[in-house]
Amino acid sequence: MGVLEGKVMLVTGAGRGIGKECALLAAREGAKVVVNDLGGGVAGGDEGSANPAQEVVEEIKAAGGEAVVNSDSVAEMSGAEAMIEQAMDTFGGLHSIISPAGILRDGMFHKMEEADWDAVINVHLKGSYNVTRAAVNHFRGQEEGSFVLFTSTSGLIGNIGQANYAAAKMGIAGLSRIIAMEGERKNVRSNVIAPFAWTRMIASIPVKDEESAKRVDRMKNMMRADQVAQLSVALCADDAKDTSGQIFAVRGNEIFLFNQPRPIRALGKVEGWEPSTILNHCLPAMKASYEPVGNTGSVFSWEPI
Numbered sequence: 001m002g003v004l005e006g007k008v009m010l011v012t013g014a015g016r017g018i019g020k021e022c023a024l025l026a027a028r029e030g031a032k033v034v035v036n037d038l039g040g041g042v043a044g045g046d047e048g049s050a051n052p053a054q055e056v057v058e059e060i061k062a063a064g065g066e067a068v069v070n071s072d073s074v075a076e077m078s079g080a081e082a083m084i085e086q087a088m089d090t091f092g093g094l095h096s097i098i099s100p101a102g103i104l105r106d107g108m109f110h111k112m113e114e115a116d117w118d119a120v121i122n123v124h125l126k127g128s129y130n131v132t133r134a135a136v137n138h139f140r141g142q143e144e145g146s147f148v149l150f151t152s153t154s155g156l157i158g159n160i161g162q163a164n165y166a167a168a169k170m171g172i173a174g175l176s177r178i179i180a181m182e183g184e185r186k187n188v189r190s191n192v193i194a195p196f197a198w199t200r201m202i203a204s205i206p207v208k209d210e211e212s213a214k215r216v217d218r219m220k221n222m223m224r225a226d227q228v229a230q231l232s233v234a235l236c237a238d239d240a241k242d243t244s245g246q247i248f249a250v251r252g253n254e255i256f257l258f259n260q261p262r263p264i265r266a267l268g269k270v271e272g273w274e275p276s277t278i279l280n281h282c283l284p285a286m287k288a289s290y291e292p293v294g295n296t297g298s299v300f301s302w303e304p305i
Helices: 017-028 051-062 077-091 114-141 152-156 163-184 209-224 225-234 276-291
Strands: 008-011 034-035 067-070 096-099 143-152 187-194 246-250 256-258
Touching: 008 017, 008 077, 008 163, 017 034, 017 051, 017 096, 017 225, 034 077, 034 114, 051 067, 051 143, 067 077, 077 114, 096 114, 114 143, 114 163, 114 187, 143 163, 152 163, 152 246, 152 256, 187 225
Parallel strands: 008 034, 008 096, 034 067, 096 143, 143 187, 187 246
Antiparallel strands: 246 256
């Protein structure tokens, strides 16, 4: 018996990459799965196609599982509501949502077009809001429900050329935290994962220097989407009921638990601060505790397992 036996799952962006692997694994672990995928391109805006999601559904059914296709957009509240309704109508319930659906429109911030900012925010942050908001009252009513949302080290640590993506992904971490806090009494859980995995989105990132080339090569050869799916599915299981409000990362066969912002230094001045005393005393005293302005590669500097 799998860890999701008797459960109904919605997986967004499940036609390819991490979403696909989550849907396949959830089905192998006993869940009935709504396989959502708009079928567009990595940059969004392409004409949708249900074909990728249909292929995943057929693979699940061929293995003896139960699944259904959904091709609505997470960026629209009506689309998210339709996904929840389809799960209820088709399988008679809904217990968990895994939502890695996303797009990329990378560019240096001083050159970033408003349309590229809006598109990424709408799919990632607004999309996460849509699917969680559409399902949260159902989860609260049945006093059971789990959200697995996706952040990124591009936001948690930083990555040049991804201001829109980083902002959205940090917003998702905050959203998940509040859902977890507000849902605690009703057994509604929410966690986020920062995945390292070779996907279409990663393949679309321009390689402009030797360091980024090495980082992409490591992802392609040593970090797979199916490894991220293992934690994603585990977090939806009943045995993970004590895990909520957390930030994880998966890199190859490594699982990381991230800390969350808390004060690390404090200075007080009885007579109060002035700009000059802040510049002369406060900031120099805190400087040793500053986080350097480095990218993900500067933090995860060793080879993945």
